[in-house]
Amino acid sequence: MIRENKAFLDYIIGLKSLDSAHTIIEQEAPKGEKIITQRTVVFHVSIVKEGLAKCYLTEDTGNDFIQEFFGAGEVFGELEMFTEELSFCTIEALTPVTYYKIPKKAFLALIQNDAKFNALVLKLMASKIRYTALRHSYNQSHSLEANLRRLLNEFPDLLHEIPKNDIANYLGITTRSLNRVLKARNEF
Numbered sequence: 054m055i056r057e058n059k060a061f062l063d064y065i066i067g068l069k070s071l072d073s074a075h076t077i078i079e080q081e082a083p084k085g086e087k088i089i090t091q092r093t094v095v096f097h098v099s100i101v102k103e104g105l106a107k108c109y110l111t112e113d114t115g116n117d118f119i120q121e122f123f124g125a126g127e128v129f130g131e132l133e134m135f136t137e138e139l140s141f142c143t144i145e146a147l148t149p150v151t152y153y154k155i156p157k158k159a160f161l162a163l164i165q166n167d168a169k170f171n172a173l174v175l176k177l178m179a180s181k182i183r184y185t186a187l188r189h190s191y192n193q194s195h196s197l198e199a200n201l202r203r204l205l206n207e208f209p210d211l212l213h214e215i216p217k218n219d220i221a222n223y224l225g226i227t228t229r230s231l232n233r234v235l236k237a238r239n240e241f
Contacts, residue, residue, distance in 0.1 A: 076155065080153075081152075083146065086146045088144045089129065104124075116222075118225060119219055129142075200224060
């Protein structure tokens, strides 16, 4: 649920220390700031250094569906660099977030000229595809109670770190349904 990628973050920190052209920029986003907004042009690939952000899609009904939560080392904006399309989701800081930005030109140059960077990007994209497939398969073949139990087992502090509304949006249910399940589990 909270995705992290320490290997990628470590590599970016190493690249930044060698970055004499200052193409890798460190920025901060306060809690609640939208780092990327859905359906906008994205000019940078971003890597979370520290903090927690949510990645969500606002449906045509106005409801938000949370794709995933990003922790240290998670990357966003890379799909838009490859597809040259508008952003698919909104990325919003749930806590204060420090992140690195790599402009499109520098990102694509790294892909072409740095084999290790390229391999790390391929691995992170494959990981995202695998995670999404497993998550959707599990969610469709298990009850809401089982999905919630799995999340609480993996992330015991989940209810303290992430607002209930966001947990409900991640599970694709209403906050009311989530509260009913939590109450039945005596976790309300």
